[in-house]
Amino acid sequence: MGTRLKLVVAYDGAPFAGWQSQKNGQAVQDHLERAFAVVLGEKIRVHGAGRTDAGVHARGQTAHVELPRHSLDPMQWVAALNTSLDSRIRVLRCRYMPSSFHARFSARGKTYRYRIWNDRILPPLEVGRAWQIARPLHLGTMVAEADAFVGRHDFSSFTANRGQVEQDTHRKIDAVQVRQRGRCITVEVSGEGFLYKMVRLMVGALVRVGWEPARVGEISLRLREPERASANSRLVAPADGLILIRVRY
Amino acid sequence: MGTRLKLVVAYDGAPFAGWQSQKNGQAVQDHLERAFAVVLGEKIRVHGAGRTDAGVHARGQTAHVELPRHSLDPMQWVAALNTSLDSRIRVLRCRYMPSSFHARFSARGKTYRYRIWNDRILPPLEVGRAWQIARPLHLGTMVAEADAFVGRHDFSSFTANRGQVEQDTHRKIDAVQVRQRGRCITVEVSGEGFLYKMVRLMVGALVRVGWEPARVGEISLRLREPERASANSRLVAPADGLILIRVRY
Numbered sequence: 001m002g003t004r005l006k007l008v009v010a011y012d013g014a015p016f017a018g019w020q021s022q023k024n025g026q027a028v029q030d031h032l033e034r035a036f037a038v039v040l041g042e043k044i045r046v047h048g049a050g051r052t053d054a055g056v057h058a059r060g061q062t063a064h065v066e067l068p069r070h071s072l073d074p075m076q077w078v079a080a081l082n083t084s085l086d087s088r089i090r091v092l093r094c095r096y097m098p099s100s101f102h103a104r105f106s107a108r109g110k111t112y113r114y115r116i117w118n119d120r121i122l123p124p125l126e127v128g129r130a131w132q133i134a135r136p137l138h139l140g141t142m143v144a145e146a147d148a149f150v151g152r153h154d155f156s157s158f159t160a161n162r163g164q165v166e167q168d169t170h171r172k173i174d175a176v177q178v179r180q181r182g183r184c185i186t187v188e189v190s191g192e193g194f195l196y197k198m199v200r201l202m203v204g205a206l207v208r209v210g211w212e213p214a215r216v217g218e219i220s221l222r223l224r225e226p227e228r229a230s231a232n233s234r235l236v237a238p239a240d241g242l243i244l245i246r247v248r249y
Numbered sequence: 250m251g252t253r254l255k256l257v258v259a260y261d262g263a264p265f266a267g268w269q270s271q272k273n274g275q276a277v278q279d280h281l282e283r284a285f286a287v288v289l290g291e292k293i294r295v296h297g298a299g300r301t302d303a304g305v306h307a308r309g310q311t312a313h314v315e316l317p318r319h320s321l322d323p324m325q326w327v328a329a330l331n332t333s334l335d336s337r338i339r340v341l342r343c344r345y346m347p348s349s350f351h352a353r354f355s356a357r358g359k360t361y362r363y364r365i366w367n368d369r370i371l372p373p374l375e376v377g378r379a380w381q382i383a384r385p386l387h388l389g390t391m392v393a394e395a396d397a398f399v400g401r402h403d404f405s406s407f408t409a410n411r412g413q414v415e416q417d418t419h420r421k422i423d424a425v426q427v428r429q430r431g432r433c434i435t436v437e438v439s440g441e442g443f444l445y446k447m448v449r450l451m452v453g454a455l456v457r458v459g460w461e462p463a464r465v466g467e468i469s470l471r472l473r474e475p476e477r478a479s480a481n482s483r484l485v486a487p488a489d490g491l492i493l494i495r496v497r498y
Contacts, residue, residue, distance in 0.1 A: 012373040057374060078370075088373045121327075124261040124337045125306060125378070 002096040003067040005077060006103065007032075007046075010059050012088040013240065014128045018054040019061065028052075028061075028089055035084040036065060039077075044068065049103045049247040050110065050194075055128070055239030060092070060246035064103040070096075101249075109174065109192050109248040114203045115241045116185040130184065131203075131241040137210035139180050145209045146176040146187070148219040149202060157222045157229035158202055159195035160236070169195060169226075178206065188245070197236060204235030251345035252316040254326060255352065256281075256295075259308050261337040262489065263377045267303040268310065277301075277310075277338055284333040285314060288326075293317065298352045298496040299359065299443075304377070304488030309341070309495035313352040319345075350498075358423065358441050358497040363452045364490045365434040379433065380452075380490040386459035388429050394458045395425040395436070397468040398451060406471045406478035407451055408444035409485070418444060418475075427455065437494070446485060453484030 009032070017026040021033070032046045049062040072080060074094040081091045100106075115130040117123070122132040156169035173191040180186075187203050205222070209215045222229040258281070266275040270282070281295045298311040321329060323343040330340045349355075364379040366372070371381040405418035422440040429435075436452050454471070458464045471478040 010373050012376065059372070082370065087371065087376045090370050090373055092370060121331065121339050121341060122336070123308070124259050124339055127261065127336050129374070 002098065003070055004097050004099045004101055005065050005067055005074070006095045006097045006101060007063045007065070007077075007081075008092045008094075009061045009063060010090045010092055011057065011061065013052065013055045013057040013242075015086070015088050016054070018056070019048050019050075019052045019058075028058075029063075031086060031089050032063065032081070032091075035081045038084040039080045040068065040071070042068065047103050049107050050244075052242075052244055053197075053239045056242045056244065057129070057240075058244040061244050062103050062107070062247040062249075064097065064101060066099075103247075106249050107193075107247050109190060110194065111188065111190040111245040111248075112194070112199045113243045113245050114187040114189070114199060114237060115243070116187070116203070116207065116237075117183055118180075118185055119183040128240045131207075131237050133207060133210075135211055137185060137207065138213045139178065139185065139210070141213040141216060142185070142187075142206050142210040143178045145216060145219050146178050146206060148223065149173045149176045149189070153223040154226050155195055155198055155223070157226035157234070158198050158205070160197040160201070167195075171195060171198070176202070199242060200237040200239065201234060203237035203241075207237065208233075208235055251347065252319050253346050253348045253350055254314050254316055254323070255344045255346045255350060256312045256314070256326075256330075257341045257343075258310045258312060259339050259341055260306065260310070262301065262304045262306040262491075264335070264337050265303070267305070268297050268299075268301045268307075277307075278312075280335060280338055281312065281330070281340075284330045287333045288329045289317065289320070291317065296352050298356050299493075301491075301493055302446075302488045305491045305493065306378070306489075307493040310493050311352050311356070311496040311498075313346065313350060315348075352496075355498050356442075356496050358439060359443065360437065360439040360494040360497075361443070361448045362492045362494050363436040363438070363448060363486060364492070365436070365452070365456065365486075366432055367429075367434055368432040377489045380456075380486050382456060382459075384460055386434060386456065387462045388427065388434065388459070390462040390465060391434070391436075391455050391459045392427045394465060394468050395427050395455060397472065398422045398425045398438070402472040403475050404444050404447055404472070406475035406483070407447050407454070409446040409450070416444075420444060420447070425451070448491060449486040449488065450483060452486035452490075456486065457482075457484055 016028050019028050021027050021029045037043045077094040117130040117132045120134045152172040155171050175190045177188045265277050268277050270276050270278045286292045326343040366379040366381045369383050401421040404420050424439045426437045
Protein backbone atom coordinates (compact mmCIF):
# COMPACT_ATOMS: atom_id res chain seq x y z
CA MET A 1 0.00 0.00 0.00
CA GLY A 2 0.87 3.62 -0.42
CA THR A 3 2.96 5.99 1.57
CA ARG A 4 1.39 9.24 0.37
CA LEU A 5 -1.26 10.31 2.83
CA LYS A 6 -3.83 13.05 2.19
CA LEU A 7 -5.21 14.90 5.22
CA VAL A 8 -8.25 17.13 5.57
CA VAL A 9 -7.66 19.51 8.47
CA ALA A 10 -9.82 22.00 10.40
CA TYR A 11 -8.50 24.69 12.72
CA ASP A 12 -9.38 27.77 14.71
CA GLY A 13 -7.10 30.45 13.30
CA ALA A 14 -7.02 32.56 16.48
CA PRO A 15 -4.40 30.72 18.58
CA PHE A 16 -1.95 29.93 15.75
CA ALA A 17 0.51 31.85 13.61
CA GLY A 18 -1.19 30.98 10.30
CA TRP A 19 -0.62 27.83 8.26
CA GLN A 20 2.99 28.21 7.17
CA SER A 21 5.80 27.02 9.45
CA GLN A 22 7.23 29.77 11.67
CA LYS A 23 10.38 30.09 13.75
CA ASN A 24 8.29 30.14 16.94
CA GLY A 25 6.81 26.76 16.00
CA GLN A 26 3.25 28.05 16.43
CA ALA A 27 2.00 27.67 12.85
CA VAL A 28 -0.56 24.96 12.09
CA GLN A 29 2.00 23.23 9.86
CA ASP A 30 4.45 23.10 12.81
CA HIS A 31 1.82 21.55 15.06
CA LEU A 32 1.00 18.89 12.43
CA GLU A 33 4.68 18.10 11.83
CA ARG A 34 5.21 17.63 15.58
CA ALA A 35 2.17 15.31 15.73
CA PHE A 36 3.64 13.18 12.91
CA ALA A 37 7.00 13.14 14.71
CA VAL A 38 5.30 11.81 17.86
CA VAL A 39 3.78 8.90 15.92
CA LEU A 40 6.67 8.15 13.53
CA GLY A 41 9.64 9.00 15.73
CA GLU A 42 11.03 11.14 12.92
CA LYS A 43 10.24 14.45 11.34
CA ILE A 44 8.49 14.62 7.96
CA ARG A 45 7.25 17.56 5.94
CA VAL A 46 3.56 18.45 5.74
CA HIS A 47 2.60 20.06 2.40
CA GLY A 48 -0.53 22.25 2.48
CA ALA A 49 -2.86 23.13 -0.39
CA GLY A 50 -2.11 26.77 0.39
CA ARG A 51 -1.13 29.11 3.18
CA THR A 52 -3.72 30.74 5.35
CA ASP A 53 -2.73 33.91 7.21
CA ALA A 54 -2.74 34.22 11.00
CA GLY A 55 -6.34 34.46 12.20
CA VAL A 56 -7.86 32.71 9.16
CA HIS A 57 -9.84 29.57 10.06
CA ALA A 58 -10.19 26.32 8.14
CA ARG A 59 -12.87 23.69 7.93
CA GLY A 60 -11.29 21.81 5.05
CA GLN A 61 -7.64 22.76 4.59
CA THR A 62 -5.94 19.91 2.75
CA ALA A 63 -2.39 18.62 3.02
CA HIS A 64 -0.28 15.60 2.14
CA VAL A 65 2.73 13.84 3.59
CA GLU A 66 5.11 11.27 2.14
CA LEU A 67 5.43 8.65 4.89
CA PRO A 68 8.77 6.84 5.35
CA ARG A 69 6.87 3.52 5.20
CA HIS A 70 3.27 2.35 5.12
CA SER A 71 2.19 2.23 8.72
CA LEU A 72 -1.28 2.94 10.09
CA ASP A 73 -4.69 2.74 8.46
CA PRO A 74 -6.28 6.09 7.60
CA MET A 75 -8.68 5.88 10.56
CA GLN A 76 -5.77 5.10 12.87
CA TRP A 77 -3.89 8.11 11.52
CA VAL A 78 -6.85 10.37 12.29
CA ALA A 79 -7.00 9.09 15.88
CA ALA A 80 -3.22 9.10 16.44
CA LEU A 81 -2.70 12.63 15.13
CA ASN A 82 -5.67 14.10 17.01
CA THR A 83 -4.41 12.57 20.24
CA SER A 84 -1.24 14.65 20.11
CA LEU A 85 -2.70 17.79 18.51
CA ASP A 86 -4.04 20.87 20.30
CA SER A 87 -7.87 20.62 20.29
CA ARG A 88 -8.07 23.75 18.09
CA ILE A 89 -6.56 21.68 15.25
CA ARG A 90 -8.38 18.52 14.12
CA VAL A 91 -7.55 16.05 11.38
CA LEU A 92 -11.02 15.26 9.99
CA ARG A 93 -10.02 12.44 7.61
CA CYS A 94 -7.04 10.76 5.99
CA ARG A 95 -6.70 8.76 2.79
CA TYR A 96 -3.84 7.07 0.95
CA MET A 97 -3.30 8.53 -2.51
CA PRO A 98 -1.10 7.71 -5.53
CA SER A 99 2.35 9.27 -5.23
CA SER A 100 1.39 11.68 -8.04
CA PHE A 101 -1.03 13.42 -5.63
CA HIS A 102 0.15 16.79 -4.37
CA ALA A 103 -1.99 18.88 -2.00
CA ARG A 104 -1.02 22.11 -3.72
CA PHE A 105 -0.38 21.20 -7.37
CA SER A 106 -3.27 18.74 -7.75
CA ALA A 107 -5.83 21.23 -6.36
CA ARG A 108 -8.47 22.23 -8.91
CA GLY A 109 -10.22 24.84 -6.81
CA LYS A 110 -11.00 26.25 -3.40
CA THR A 111 -14.00 27.64 -1.58
CA TYR A 112 -13.74 30.33 1.08
CA ARG A 113 -16.44 31.81 3.27
CA TYR A 114 -16.28 35.25 4.82
CA ARG A 115 -18.49 36.31 7.76
CA ILE A 116 -19.60 39.91 8.32
CA TRP A 117 -21.56 40.90 11.43
CA ASN A 118 -23.69 43.90 10.50
CA ASP A 119 -24.73 45.44 13.80
CA ARG A 120 -23.60 48.06 16.32
CA ILE A 121 -22.44 45.39 18.74
CA LEU A 122 -20.41 42.26 17.99
CA PRO A 123 -21.68 39.37 20.16
CA PRO A 124 -18.87 38.05 22.39
CA LEU A 125 -19.01 34.58 20.82
CA GLU A 126 -18.34 36.18 17.40
CA VAL A 127 -15.08 37.82 18.49
CA GLY A 128 -12.33 36.59 16.17
CA ARG A 129 -14.87 35.00 13.83
CA ALA A 130 -16.52 37.86 11.99
CA TRP A 131 -15.88 41.38 10.71
CA GLN A 132 -18.12 43.79 12.56
CA ILE A 133 -19.62 46.51 10.39
CA ALA A 134 -21.80 48.93 12.35
CA ARG A 135 -23.04 50.93 9.34
CA PRO A 136 -26.03 49.38 7.56
CA LEU A 137 -25.09 47.42 4.44
CA HIS A 138 -27.33 47.31 1.38
CA LEU A 139 -27.55 43.59 0.68
CA GLY A 140 -29.19 43.79 -2.74
CA THR A 141 -26.39 45.95 -4.08
CA MET A 142 -23.76 43.57 -2.69
CA VAL A 143 -25.52 40.55 -4.23
CA ALA A 144 -25.72 42.24 -7.65
CA GLU A 145 -22.15 43.56 -7.56
CA ALA A 146 -20.75 40.15 -6.54
CA ASP A 147 -21.55 38.84 -10.03
CA ALA A 148 -18.88 41.13 -11.48
CA PHE A 149 -16.20 38.83 -10.02
CA VAL A 150 -17.42 35.70 -11.81
CA GLY A 151 -15.28 34.59 -14.77
CA ARG A 152 -11.61 34.98 -15.61
CA HIS A 153 -10.19 38.41 -14.78
CA ASP A 154 -6.98 40.21 -13.99
CA PHE A 155 -7.12 40.43 -10.18
CA SER A 156 -3.98 42.56 -9.83
CA SER A 157 -5.95 45.28 -8.02
CA PHE A 158 -7.28 42.61 -5.62
CA THR A 159 -3.97 41.42 -4.22
CA ALA A 160 -1.32 42.67 -1.85
CA ASN A 161 2.23 42.60 -3.08
CA ARG A 162 4.18 39.89 -1.37
CA GLY A 163 7.37 40.78 -3.21
CA GLN A 164 6.81 38.54 -6.22
CA VAL A 165 7.32 39.97 -9.69
CA GLU A 166 5.87 39.00 -13.05
CA GLN A 167 3.35 36.65 -11.49
CA ASP A 168 0.32 36.01 -13.67
CA THR A 169 -2.50 37.83 -11.88
CA HIS A 170 -5.36 36.31 -13.88
CA ARG A 171 -7.66 34.05 -11.91
CA LYS A 172 -10.99 32.37 -12.65
CA ILE A 173 -13.81 32.77 -10.14
CA ASP A 174 -16.64 30.24 -10.42
CA ALA A 175 -19.16 31.70 -7.99
CA VAL A 176 -19.63 34.44 -5.41
CA GLN A 177 -22.69 34.15 -3.19
CA VAL A 178 -23.76 36.83 -0.73
CA ARG A 179 -26.35 35.72 1.82
CA GLN A 180 -27.88 37.22 4.93
CA ARG A 181 -29.18 35.43 7.99
CA GLY A 182 -30.12 37.73 10.83
CA ARG A 183 -27.20 40.07 11.45
CA CYS A 184 -24.70 37.81 9.70
CA ILE A 185 -23.82 38.36 6.05
CA THR A 186 -21.72 35.63 4.46
CA VAL A 187 -19.76 35.90 1.23
CA GLU A 188 -18.83 32.52 -0.26
CA VAL A 189 -16.28 32.52 -3.05
CA SER A 190 -15.26 29.54 -5.20
CA GLY A 191 -12.47 29.66 -7.74
CA GLU A 192 -9.61 27.82 -9.35
CA GLY A 193 -7.03 29.71 -7.38
CA PHE A 194 -6.50 32.87 -5.40
CA LEU A 195 -3.80 35.52 -5.13
CA TYR A 196 -2.45 36.70 -1.78
CA LYS A 197 -5.23 38.42 0.25
CA MET A 198 -7.53 38.23 -2.79
CA VAL A 199 -10.67 37.06 -0.95
CA ARG A 200 -10.23 39.69 1.75
CA LEU A 201 -9.83 42.44 -0.87
CA MET A 202 -12.90 41.15 -2.76
CA VAL A 203 -14.94 41.25 0.48
CA GLY A 204 -13.59 44.74 1.24
CA ALA A 205 -14.79 45.93 -2.19
CA LEU A 206 -18.24 44.39 -1.63
CA VAL A 207 -18.55 46.10 1.76
CA ARG A 208 -17.72 49.51 0.22
CA VAL A 209 -20.52 49.00 -2.30
CA GLY A 210 -22.83 47.87 0.51
CA TRP A 211 -22.10 51.15 2.33
CA GLU A 212 -22.54 53.34 -0.72
CA PRO A 213 -24.72 51.75 -3.38
CA ALA A 214 -23.76 54.68 -5.64
CA ARG A 215 -20.43 52.93 -6.10
CA VAL A 216 -22.08 50.16 -8.17
CA GLY A 217 -19.87 49.29 -11.11
CA GLU A 218 -16.62 50.05 -9.28
CA ILE A 219 -15.68 46.36 -9.07
CA SER A 220 -16.14 45.80 -12.82
CA LEU A 221 -13.99 48.87 -13.45
CA ARG A 222 -11.21 47.64 -11.16
CA LEU A 223 -11.24 44.29 -12.96
CA ARG A 224 -11.20 45.87 -16.44
CA GLU A 225 -8.65 48.57 -15.69
CA PRO A 226 -6.65 47.37 -12.69
CA GLU A 227 -3.80 49.80 -13.35
CA ARG A 228 -6.19 52.75 -12.83
CA ALA A 229 -7.38 51.50 -9.43
CA SER A 230 -5.83 53.52 -6.64
CA ALA A 231 -4.27 51.56 -3.79
CA ASN A 232 -6.04 54.04 -1.48
CA SER A 233 -9.41 52.77 -2.58
CA ARG A 234 -8.64 49.26 -1.34
CA LEU A 235 -10.28 47.97 1.80
CA VAL A 236 -8.88 44.70 3.16
CA ALA A 237 -11.33 42.68 5.26
CA PRO A 238 -9.65 41.44 8.46
CA ALA A 239 -8.30 37.89 8.56
CA ASP A 240 -10.47 36.54 11.36
CA GLY A 241 -13.74 36.58 9.37
CA LEU A 242 -12.28 34.22 6.75
CA ILE A 243 -12.70 30.42 6.64
CA LEU A 244 -11.17 28.04 4.09
CA ILE A 245 -14.13 25.72 3.52
CA ARG A 246 -12.78 23.15 1.06
CA VAL A 247 -10.16 22.33 -1.54
CA ARG A 248 -11.35 20.51 -4.68
CA TYR A 249 -9.25 17.89 -6.51
CA MET B 250 -35.30 60.46 36.03
CA GLY B 251 -34.29 57.24 37.65
CA THR B 252 -31.03 55.99 39.03
CA ARG B 253 -31.76 52.27 38.80
CA LEU B 254 -30.33 50.94 35.56
CA LYS B 255 -31.09 47.52 34.11
CA LEU B 256 -28.44 45.92 31.86
CA VAL B 257 -28.67 43.00 29.45
CA VAL B 258 -25.22 41.47 29.10
CA ALA B 259 -23.65 38.85 26.82
CA TYR B 260 -20.32 37.13 27.42
CA ASP B 261 -18.04 34.36 26.30
CA GLY B 262 -17.59 32.22 29.42
CA ALA B 263 -14.18 30.87 28.44
CA PRO B 264 -11.86 33.73 29.44
CA PHE B 265 -13.60 34.67 32.72
CA ALA B 266 -13.95 33.19 36.19
CA GLY B 267 -17.75 32.90 36.04
CA TRP B 268 -20.23 35.65 36.89
CA GLN B 269 -19.64 36.14 40.61
CA SER B 270 -16.92 38.50 41.83
CA GLN B 271 -13.61 36.73 42.55
CA LYS B 272 -10.48 37.73 44.43
CA ASN B 273 -8.50 37.64 41.17
CA GLY B 274 -10.90 40.21 39.68
CA GLN B 275 -11.54 38.07 36.63
CA ALA B 276 -15.24 37.40 37.07
CA VAL B 277 -17.70 39.06 34.68
CA GLN B 278 -19.15 41.03 37.62
CA ASP B 279 -15.65 42.39 38.40
CA HIS B 280 -15.17 43.51 34.80
CA LEU B 281 -18.56 45.27 34.79
CA GLU B 282 -17.88 46.98 38.13
CA ARG B 283 -14.53 48.25 36.81
CA ALA B 284 -16.26 49.58 33.68
CA PHE B 285 -18.78 51.50 35.84
CA ALA B 286 -15.90 52.84 37.96
CA VAL B 287 -14.19 54.18 34.81
CA VAL B 288 -17.33 56.10 33.83
CA LEU B 289 -18.51 57.21 37.29
CA GLY B 290 -15.19 57.67 39.05
CA GLU B 291 -16.45 55.56 41.94
CA LYS B 292 -17.20 51.94 42.55
CA ILE B 293 -20.78 50.65 42.57
CA ARG B 294 -22.15 47.15 42.95
CA VAL B 295 -23.53 45.23 39.95
CA HIS B 296 -26.34 42.82 40.91
CA GLY B 297 -26.86 39.88 38.55
CA ALA B 298 -30.01 37.84 37.97
CA GLY B 299 -27.98 34.79 38.92
CA ARG B 300 -24.48 33.39 38.97
CA THR B 301 -23.12 31.49 36.02
CA ASP B 302 -20.19 29.14 36.62
CA ALA B 303 -16.81 29.55 34.95
CA GLY B 304 -17.09 28.47 31.31
CA VAL B 305 -20.84 29.15 31.04
CA HIS B 306 -21.74 31.67 28.34
CA ALA B 307 -24.51 34.27 28.28
CA ARG B 308 -26.51 35.93 25.56
CA GLY B 309 -28.95 37.60 27.90
CA GLN B 310 -27.66 37.71 31.48
CA THR B 311 -29.41 40.56 33.26
CA ALA B 312 -28.16 42.83 36.00
CA HIS B 313 -29.00 46.12 37.69
CA VAL B 314 -27.08 48.91 39.36
CA GLU B 315 -28.15 51.75 41.62
CA LEU B 316 -26.40 54.81 40.19
CA PRO B 317 -25.22 57.56 42.58
CA ARG B 318 -27.07 60.06 40.36
CA HIS B 319 -28.87 60.12 37.04
CA SER B 320 -26.18 60.60 34.46
CA LEU B 321 -26.12 59.18 30.95
CA ASP B 322 -28.93 58.08 28.67
CA PRO B 323 -29.35 54.31 28.27
CA MET B 324 -27.74 54.35 24.79
CA GLN B 325 -24.82 56.35 26.16
CA TRP B 326 -24.38 53.83 28.97
CA VAL B 327 -24.21 50.98 26.43
CA ALA B 328 -21.51 52.79 24.47
CA ALA B 329 -19.55 53.99 27.50
CA LEU B 330 -19.46 50.59 29.21
CA ASN B 331 -18.55 48.69 26.03
CA THR B 332 -15.68 51.08 25.40
CA SER B 333 -13.95 50.02 28.59
CA LEU B 334 -15.01 46.35 28.60
CA ASP B 335 -13.08 43.40 27.18
CA SER B 336 -14.66 42.52 23.80
CA ARG B 337 -15.74 39.15 25.18
CA ILE B 338 -18.24 41.00 27.42
CA ARG B 339 -20.85 43.24 25.77
CA VAL B 340 -23.64 45.28 27.26
CA LEU B 341 -26.43 44.77 24.73
CA ARG B 342 -28.93 47.28 26.14
CA CYS B 343 -29.69 49.41 29.18
CA ARG B 344 -32.92 50.79 30.54
CA TYR B 345 -33.93 52.90 33.55
CA MET B 346 -36.31 51.04 35.85
CA PRO B 347 -38.32 51.90 38.98
CA SER B 348 -36.26 51.49 42.15
CA SER B 349 -38.38 48.41 43.00
CA PHE B 350 -36.72 46.53 40.14
CA HIS B 351 -34.16 43.94 41.23
CA ALA B 352 -32.33 41.79 38.67
CA ARG B 353 -32.52 38.72 40.88
CA PHE B 354 -35.70 39.10 42.92
CA SER B 355 -37.87 40.50 40.12
CA ALA B 356 -36.94 37.67 37.72
CA ARG B 357 -39.91 35.51 36.73
CA GLY B 358 -38.01 32.92 34.75
CA LYS B 359 -34.91 32.01 32.79
CA THR B 360 -34.09 30.16 29.60
CA TYR B 361 -30.88 28.19 29.13
CA ARG B 362 -29.60 26.42 26.03
CA TYR B 363 -27.17 23.50 26.10
CA ARG B 364 -25.18 22.42 23.04
CA ILE B 365 -24.08 18.82 22.49
CA TRP B 366 -21.84 17.88 19.54
CA ASN B 367 -22.61 14.27 18.65
CA ASP B 368 -19.66 13.11 16.53
CA ARG B 369 -16.29 11.44 16.86
CA ILE B 370 -14.49 14.74 16.30
CA LEU B 371 -15.25 18.13 17.83
CA PRO B 372 -14.72 20.88 15.22
CA PRO B 373 -12.06 23.35 16.43
CA LEU B 374 -14.50 26.27 16.36
CA GLU B 375 -16.75 24.34 18.79
CA VAL B 376 -14.03 23.94 21.44
CA GLY B 377 -15.35 25.47 24.68
CA ARG B 378 -18.84 25.81 23.21
CA ALA B 379 -20.27 22.29 23.13
CA TRP B 380 -20.11 18.95 24.92
CA GLN B 381 -18.67 16.38 22.55
CA ILE B 382 -20.36 12.98 22.74
CA ALA B 383 -18.77 10.44 20.39
CA ARG B 384 -21.31 7.63 21.02
CA PRO B 385 -24.50 7.90 18.95
CA LEU B 386 -27.42 9.45 20.81
CA HIS B 387 -30.99 8.35 20.22
CA LEU B 388 -32.77 11.64 19.66
CA GLY B 389 -36.34 10.34 19.78
CA THR B 390 -35.79 8.90 23.25
CA MET B 391 -34.24 12.16 24.49
CA VAL B 392 -37.16 14.20 23.09
CA ALA B 393 -39.72 11.95 24.76
CA GLU B 394 -37.87 11.74 28.08
CA ALA B 395 -37.42 15.53 28.22
CA ASP B 396 -41.17 15.90 28.86
CA ALA B 397 -40.72 14.26 32.26
CA PHE B 398 -39.07 17.46 33.51
CA VAL B 399 -42.03 19.73 32.70
CA GLY B 400 -44.08 20.84 35.68
CA ARG B 401 -43.27 21.39 39.36
CA HIS B 402 -40.99 18.74 40.84
CA ASP B 403 -38.52 18.12 43.63
CA PHE B 404 -35.19 18.59 41.82
CA SER B 405 -33.04 17.56 44.80
CA SER B 406 -31.43 14.75 42.76
CA PHE B 407 -30.66 17.33 40.03
CA THR B 408 -28.49 19.66 42.06
CA ALA B 409 -25.02 19.67 43.53
CA ASN B 410 -24.72 20.56 47.19
CA ARG B 411 -23.26 23.98 47.61
CA GLY B 412 -23.39 23.74 51.40
CA GLN B 413 -26.88 25.17 51.84
CA VAL B 414 -29.28 23.36 54.12
CA GLU B 415 -33.08 23.23 54.21
CA GLN B 416 -33.37 24.97 50.86
CA ASP B 417 -36.63 24.26 49.09
CA THR B 418 -35.62 22.04 46.14
CA HIS B 419 -38.93 22.27 44.27
CA ARG B 420 -38.77 24.09 40.97
CA LYS B 421 -41.21 24.57 38.09
CA ILE B 422 -40.00 23.83 34.57
CA ASP B 423 -42.10 25.32 31.77
CA ALA B 424 -40.53 23.67 28.71
CA VAL B 425 -37.66 21.45 27.64
CA GLN B 426 -37.00 21.21 23.92
CA VAL B 427 -34.49 18.85 22.36
CA ARG B 428 -33.60 19.58 18.75
CA GLN B 429 -31.03 18.29 16.29
CA ARG B 430 -29.39 20.15 13.45
CA GLY B 431 -26.62 18.22 11.76
CA ARG B 432 -24.26 16.99 14.45
CA CYS B 433 -25.47 19.52 16.99
CA ILE B 434 -28.15 18.62 19.53
CA THR B 435 -29.52 21.50 21.58
CA VAL B 436 -31.49 21.24 24.79
CA GLU B 437 -33.41 24.40 25.65
CA VAL B 438 -34.85 24.65 29.16
CA SER B 439 -37.20 27.35 30.48
CA GLY B 440 -38.28 27.56 34.07
CA GLU B 441 -39.13 29.84 36.98
CA GLY B 442 -35.84 29.18 38.66
CA PHE B 443 -32.98 26.73 38.83
CA LEU B 444 -30.92 25.06 41.56
CA TYR B 445 -27.12 24.96 41.44
CA LYS B 446 -25.94 22.90 38.41
CA MET B 447 -29.54 21.87 37.73
CA VAL B 448 -29.51 22.40 33.94
CA ARG B 449 -26.19 20.53 33.59
CA LEU B 450 -27.54 17.60 35.62
CA MET B 451 -30.76 17.57 33.54
CA VAL B 452 -28.70 17.47 30.34
CA GLY B 453 -26.49 14.72 31.80
CA ALA B 454 -29.60 12.63 32.52
CA LEU B 455 -30.92 13.19 28.99
CA VAL B 456 -27.58 12.11 27.50
CA ARG B 457 -27.60 8.87 29.53
CA VAL B 458 -31.04 8.06 28.14
CA GLY B 459 -29.83 8.96 24.65
CA TRP B 460 -27.01 6.44 25.04
CA GLU B 461 -29.19 3.70 26.43
CA PRO B 462 -32.83 4.07 25.47
CA ALA B 463 -33.60 1.17 27.85
CA ARG B 464 -33.21 3.72 30.66
CA VAL B 465 -36.45 5.44 29.65
CA GLY B 466 -38.41 6.37 32.75
CA GLU B 467 -35.32 6.95 34.88
CA ILE B 468 -35.85 10.71 34.93
CA SER B 469 -39.46 10.41 36.14
CA LEU B 470 -38.28 8.04 38.85
CA ARG B 471 -35.55 10.43 40.01
CA LEU B 472 -38.11 13.24 40.20
CA ARG B 473 -40.67 11.12 42.09
CA GLU B 474 -38.21 9.47 44.47
CA PRO B 475 -35.17 11.74 44.66
CA GLU B 476 -33.92 10.16 47.89
CA ARG B 477 -33.52 6.82 46.10
CA ALA B 478 -31.39 8.26 43.28
CA SER B 479 -27.76 7.33 43.75
CA ALA B 480 -25.24 10.13 43.47
CA ASN B 481 -23.19 7.72 41.32
CA SER B 482 -25.85 7.69 38.64
CA ARG B 483 -25.49 11.45 38.11
CA LEU B 484 -23.78 12.75 35.04
CA VAL B 485 -22.99 16.49 35.03
CA ALA B 486 -22.71 18.05 31.58
CA PRO B 487 -19.62 20.29 31.38
CA ALA B 488 -20.03 24.04 31.86
CA ASP B 489 -18.84 25.17 28.45
CA GLY B 490 -21.84 23.83 26.52
CA LEU B 491 -24.24 26.00 28.53
CA ILE B 492 -25.59 29.42 27.53
CA LEU B 493 -27.93 31.64 29.56
CA ILE B 494 -30.27 32.85 26.83
CA ARG B 495 -32.61 35.21 28.64
CA VAL B 496 -34.11 36.26 31.95
CA ARG B 497 -37.83 37.05 31.98
CA TYR B 498 -39.38 39.78 34.16
